[in-house]
Amino acid sequence: MKSIRIMRMKKLKKFLLKKFQEAVKDKERKGGNMNKKIIFKLLIGAAAAFSFFILLGINNHLNVVQYQIQDERIKGNMKIAFISDYHSEDYGEKQEKLLKALEEEHPDAVFLGGDIFDDKKPYENVLELLEGLEGNYETYFITGNHEFRLENTDEIKEVVKSYGIHVLAGETVPLIRENLGVDISGIDDEDAGYEGFYQQFEKAEETRREEADSILLSHRPEYFDYYAGKGYNLVLSGHTHGGIWRIPKISNGFLSSERKYMGGKYQIENSNLIVGRGLAKWTGVLFRLYNPPELVVVLLGGKD
Numbered sequence: 001m002k003s004i005r006i007m008r009m010k011k012l013k014k015f016l017l018k019k020f021q022e023a024v025k026d027k028e029r030k031g032g033n034m035n036k037k038i039i040f041k042l043l044i045g046a047a048a049a050f051s052f053f054i055l056l057g058i059n060n061h062l063n064v065v066q067y068q069i070q071d072e073r074i075k076g077n078m079k080i081a082f083i084s085d086y087h088s089e090d091y092g093e094k095q096e097k098l099l100k101a102l103e104e105e106h107p108d109a110v111f112l113g114g115d116i117f118d119d120k121k122p123y124e125n126v127l128e129l130l131e132g133l134e135g136n137y138e139t140y141f142i143t144g145n146h147e148f149r150l151e152n153t154d155e156i157k158e159v160v161k162s163y164g165i166h167v168l169a170g171e172t173v174p175l176i177r178e179n180l181g182v183d184i185s186g187i188d189d190e191d192a193g194y195e196g197f198y199q200q201f202e203k204a205e206e207t208r209r210e211e212a213d214s215i216l217l218s219h220r221p222e223y224f225d226y227y228a229g230k231g232y233n234l235v236l237s238g239h240t241h242g243g244i245w246r247i248p249k250i251s252n253g254f255l256s257s258e259r260k261y262m263g264g265k266y267q268i269e270n271s272n273l274i275v276g277r278g279l280a281k282w283t284g285v286l287f288r289l290y291n292p293p294e295l296v297v298v299l300l301g302g303k304d
Contacts, residue, residue: 083277084238114144114219170200242277
């Protein structure tokens with residue numbers, strides 16, 4: 001009897017041990033599934049939050065940004081509109097959205113800062129824009145790198161001139177009229193060739209008036225350190241498209257070859273640089289992120 005009892009106890013012990021081990025495994029299995037479910041939900045939540053962040057940042061509504069520049073040599077006040085990196089973009093029938101934004105600002109002059117044409121898009125949108133500017137604004141034009149990619153840059157300049165627009169390529173002229181005390185200089189993009197680029201810059205410098213405030217139109221902002229040393233009060237550039245993708249309060253743009261001057265206003269001593277973020281809604285296959293198309297407006301005035 002005693003041996004039978006011992007055998008039964010051993011069997012019961014094995015049975016209970018087996019059930020305990022099964023329970024532990026079951027708990028581990030359920031816990032693992034639970035962890036997987038939690039991780040999966042977190043991943044879904046993160047993907048949804050990231051998608052919302054991206055969708056929130058895609059905004060092609062035209063943004064108007066104002067800056068103010070003062071210099072004691074400027075006689076009176078004037079308003080300048082600066083358009084860069086338009087890339088033959090579509091702003092509605094006959095470019096009415098862009099032209100309406102210009103009309104609402106009532107600028108005294110319009111500056112076209114390069115890459116107005118595009119080497120992969122037809123000219124129709126550009127011609128509509130030029131037609132809308134013709135006779136309504138004193139307009140000044142310089143080339144960007146895309147005008148040179150077209151390989152008929154001289155013909156493009158003649159087309160622009162036919163709309164009554166000043167084409168600047170190594171020239172300095174009084175802005176609107178001499179008694180306003182402002183000179184505007186303009187040079188071709190460096191894709192014209194480095195030698196020609198610097199020759200144009202030197203030529204433009206030769207005809208600057210010492211008694212006048214000086215503005216330079218140059219498509220690329222990376223030469224600002226050099227321009228500042230030549231005493232330009234204001235340099236207007238584009239080219240960067242504002243870095244294409246931005247993260248508010250963290251990055252001013254990070255998808256451009258130019259890292260120092262992405263977009264906005266910069267200053268070296270008494271020289272100011274304003275980099276427009278451009279009006280093209282796409283850069284190749286890249287959409288804009290927290291970086292809407294931009295029409296720059298500069299208020300020029302004398303110091304009180």
